[in-house]
Amino acid sequence: MRVVAFNSSHRKKSDTAALVDRLLEGAASLGAQTEHVRLADYRIGFCTNCLTCYRYQGAGIAPCSIKDDMRALLEKIRDADGVVLASPLHGGFLNGTMTTFFERATFTLGRPTGTIMGLRGCPEPRLTEKARACASVVNAGIVPPELRQACDLATPWLRDCAPVLFNGELAGELYAASMQYHGLTDEECSRAFLLKELTDEQMEQAFDLGTKMAKTIEAGPRPYSPPGC
Ligand SMILES: Cc1cc2nc3c(=O)[nH]c(=O)nc-3n(C[C@H](O)[C@H](O)[C@H](O)COP(=O)(O)O)c2cc1C
Numbered sequence: 001m002r003v004v005a006f007n008s009s010h011r012k013k014s015d016t017a018a019l020v021d022r023l024l025e026g027a028a029s030l031g032a033q034t035e036h037v038r039l040a041d042y043r044i045g046f047c048t049n050c051l052t053c054y055r056y057q058g059a060g061i062a063p064c065s066i067k068d069d070m071r072a073l074l075e076k077i078r079d080a081d082g083v084v085l086a087s088p089l090h091g092g093f094l095n096g097t098m099t100t101f102f103e104r105a106t107f108t109l110g111r112p113t114g115t116i117m118g119l120r121g122c123p124e125p126r127l128t129e130k131a132r133a134c135a136s137v138v139n140a141g142i143v144p145p146e147l148r149q150a151c152d153l154a155t156p157w158l159r160d161c162a163p164v165l166f167n168g169e170l171a172g173e174l175y176a177a178s179m180q181y182h183g184l185t186d187e188e189c190s191r192a193f194l195l196k197e198l199t200d201e202q203m204e205q206a207f208d209l210g211t212k213m214a215k216t217i218e219a220g221p222r223p224y225s226p227p228g229c
Pocket residue numbers: 009010011013014015016017088089090091092093139140141142143151177193194195196
């Protein structure tokens with residue numbers, strides 16, 4: 001059982017990384033082999049819309065005209081039984097690195113022959129040899145949980161896209177924000193935004209999500225099926 005986590009934070013002392021490490025400890029506690037991939041350590045170029053991947057009709061990962069580290073990252077997904085996507089919340093969405101990673105995965109991992117709610121041309125999984133467990137971790141600064149619905153567009157997006165690209169089942173999601181946000185001075189607000197401390201509860205939620213992933217893998221994740229099917 002292999003669980004790989006892609007963390008898109010560029011910070012050396014990263015809250016997202018701490019949550020990912022804890023999540024992977026949870027998965028490892030049930031026997032998973034784990035890998036924490038820091039996307040900032042890899043070269044990932046922007047998609048140029050050349051359609052090399054889009055036109056590919058063969059098996060497996062579609063080729064890409066950009067020669068960078070993306071192929072190696074996609075192979076890690078192919079070989080994994082569980083995939084974690086972890087991003088800091090930037091402007092209410094995934095950060096740019098995670099957005100670029102997903103952009104490049106859209107048609108290298110997704111075949112453009114799917115139909116969702118009558119809409120043709122949607123991605124469907126290319127890597128159908130097995131189903132994978134998926135999980136999302138979104139790490140926010142100041143947006144409190146009660147405002148999350150309006151200010152966290154990242155989690156719903158990951159929730160919808162990850163099962164398609166990884167041919168998988170969502171095992172769970174984690175949203176971690178600063179727990180101190182009422183009545184803060186500007187300086188305190190800036191600390192909460194930039195230097196927030198993760199709570200023990202958030203770290204335990206991360207551990208639990210890791211165990212949930214391992215259990216989902218053990219039980220056999222459901223392969224992707226388009227909404228309404
Ligand atoms: C450009 C930028 C935009 C941000 N936008 C948001 C936001 O919309 N909502 C929020 O709660 N935090 C926001 N933050 C704060 C980060 O989500 C927060 O600092 C997070 O803990 C960083 O995680 P990391 O330490 O793993 O990089 C933003 C930070 C940056 C640098």
